[in-house]
């Protein structure tokens with residue numbers, strides 16, 4: 001039973017909660033019947049097909065490209081190279097991190113899988129055949145795939161396209177107070193330091209990336225159906241980059257088969273499909289295959305972190321510092337909206353109370369695919385949570401203290417909120433100890449420890465891992481973030497039609513989160529219109545208000561607030577209309593869900609549906625009240641929301657084979673009130689599976705020549721139901737004080753919080769072998785290596 005299920009919510013005639021509650025997802029009717037409409041389902045008359053030629057080398061000079069044989073293949077309509085794009089000024093495009101990225105390579109290729117040429121043909125088979133007829137004269141160059149070697153004096157310079165660039169350095173950035181932190185470390189009784197790698201992983205959404213571009217030669221209007229999590233932001237970027245007039249660009253993001261951050265950046269393929277359509281005058285479809293998606297699109301993590309923690313002998317944490325070497329690949333294509341190059345990484349101070357913290361981040365180019373945030377990371381909070389939760393466990397081991405006890409000793413206390421962290425974030429609300437106690441009770445923590453002791457005595461290796469995380473989601477206040485200068489506000493339009501049915505238009509875009517259901521529930525909760533009577537419209541820039549899109553779990557914190565406020569605005573207007581109809585003063589009216597009525601005379605009232613008809617009908621409207629029952633708002637978030645949670649994982653490890661079995665997983669999340677508890681649980685289930693995947697099997701590895709060793713699902717392993725236990729979920733509810741309905745985001749929470757719980761559990765299990773840390777992925781081979789005292793391998797395909 002969740003807290004919200006206890007609250008009585010009136011049900012509509014169709015049995016749906018008129019407000020928050022467990023409503024089946026509206027969108028599932030079409031998804032379960034296979035009737036979703038994805039980019040690859042778009043069919044237009046005369047449509048042509050594009051395919052991309054990709055580099056087999058991680059680093060090579062291009063001495064020439066001969067496209068004549070490909071052009072001569074019957075059915076081929078155009079072959080576009082970097083040289084062609086150069087004439088249009090489109091060979092390079094800006095990234096969302098103020099770097100540049102090649103659309104199609106001109107001078108050099110800089111990672112394996114980089115885009116080199118684009119063929120447009122009558123069928124996708126002809127297009128792919130034509131790729132083989134393109135002759136590229138490559139001169140292979142030495143590659144650097146290891147970030148630790150990228151700054152060596154003899155490392156090949158990857159970005160020699162940049163004037164005067166003589167090394168692979170991108171930026172240095174720091175946060176926190178170095179002097180105070182160094183002083184705390186100098187005086188500390190106990191200091192623990194560990195090198196912690198968060199290896200390169202990939203979001204691997206079920207649907208790969210693609211687009212259909214149609215530049216209408218007569219009207220000059222570009223319609224782009226594309227796999228984007230941020231249709232409005234993409235439209236503006238196309239207008240700024242390609243110089244197309246913005247009113248002539250329509251970006252449509254239809255059903256999206258998972259995004260996980262992978263669909264935030266603008267990829268060369270999108271631009272190529274647009275150019276293909278301009279060149280041929282026909283619609284052009286381009287759709288990646290799986291290997292292309294894994295090899296060339298936004299990866300995640302690749303953070304080498306040296307983490308140190310200082311504490312008293314009793315376990316009171318005093319300071320934490322982190323040194324990061326960040327691998328950004330060949331172009332800094334990090335798609336994150338913060339003003340900080342390392343995103344929200346400086347939230348690494350975690351959920352604990354101590355005064356001093358400092359981090360510095362050095363970022364480098366390598367001959368690997370660009371990207372760096374994606375995969376439910378909340379913009380590097382995943383790395384930050386992993387760093388702090390792993391080092392806290394290392395400290396517990398050093399102090400020989402129970403890791404739950406150590407956390408309880410240091411958690412922030414409820415009276416400290418709003419709490420400003422040593423690196424400047426203002427956590428909005430929390431009752432951390434309560435959440436941790438709920439998780440420990442659900443787990444039966446003390447019994448688990450007793451069971452572990454018994455098993456150890458018998459030579460069985462069971463482990464218990466805890467992770468307590470705090471996230472900052474809901475990008476965001478303008479002082480912290482923007483995308484290429486665009487502020488992070490979201491619009492929302494609500495129209496109640498004469499018969500009392502409504503349409504709500506959002507600027508965020510669902511990739512599977514269930515917005516068509518939850519946003520109808522938000523409006524239902526405020527207005528009393530049944531959710532099945534409210535259509536949610538999203539994903540089409542011509543038909544929705546401007547806003548920055550879906551990532552960083554921002555839809556509920558930002559657009560969700562806009563939806564609640566627009567409904568309240570309609571409710572206020574409805575009051576004026578009801579007062580006119582009831583011939584009383586607006587102040588004499590009282591609201592109950594779905595209806596304004598006269599105070600003290602509850603029989604006299606008007607339902608929201610009656611008011612809608614009045615607003616459009618013959619009723620004489622009062623002075624200053626416009627007809628119709630519509631409203632519009634733009635919501636500027638005053639702060640992020642800070643969801644948090646406590647996760648406990650129980651594993652059994654076979655020391656002979658290194659095999660890890662996740663036996664139990666307890667997850668207690670606090671995201672404030674849950675609009676739809678069933679959807680939230682689904683979000684958490686997905687994220688927990690992600691966490692098991694990253695902790696135990698996912699890895700995009702490279703060999704010394706920069707060959708990608710994780711380019712298929714044979715090598716890039718994803719977790720299945722087989723690896724996942726029956727999730728045990730709990731909740732606490734601490735509303736956000738600044739959000740109109742108190743809700744915090746939750747979409748990324750479980751992915752952010754769970755890897756540390758799994759790794760902590762595995763290390764706890766094998767700690768009797770003297771292991772204090774081992775890097776992910778903890779595959780059987782890596783666990784076995786750790787037990788033997790050998791370093792884990794992250795430089796070869798998962799073995």
Ligand code: PCD
Pocket residue numbers: 205229257258259260261262264373374375376377378379511512513514515518519550551552553554555556557671672673674675676677679680683686743744745746747748
């Ligand atoms: N309190 C609360 C919160 C929330 N909710 C719900 O839940 C969901 C989610 O939300 P959010 O948190 O706000 O978030 P969004 O914005 O919507 O979304 C986003 C996220 O989401 C997640 N999840 C998911 N799911 C799916 N199915 N798919 C996908 O793709 C995905 N992705 C992932 C990611 S990664 Mo990034 O992009 O990396 O930044 S970010 C992200 C939605 O429906 C909502 O409404 C509720 O109910 N309640």
Ligand SMILES: [Cu+]
Pocket residue numbers: 260261373374375376377378379380551552
């Ligand atoms: Cu992310």
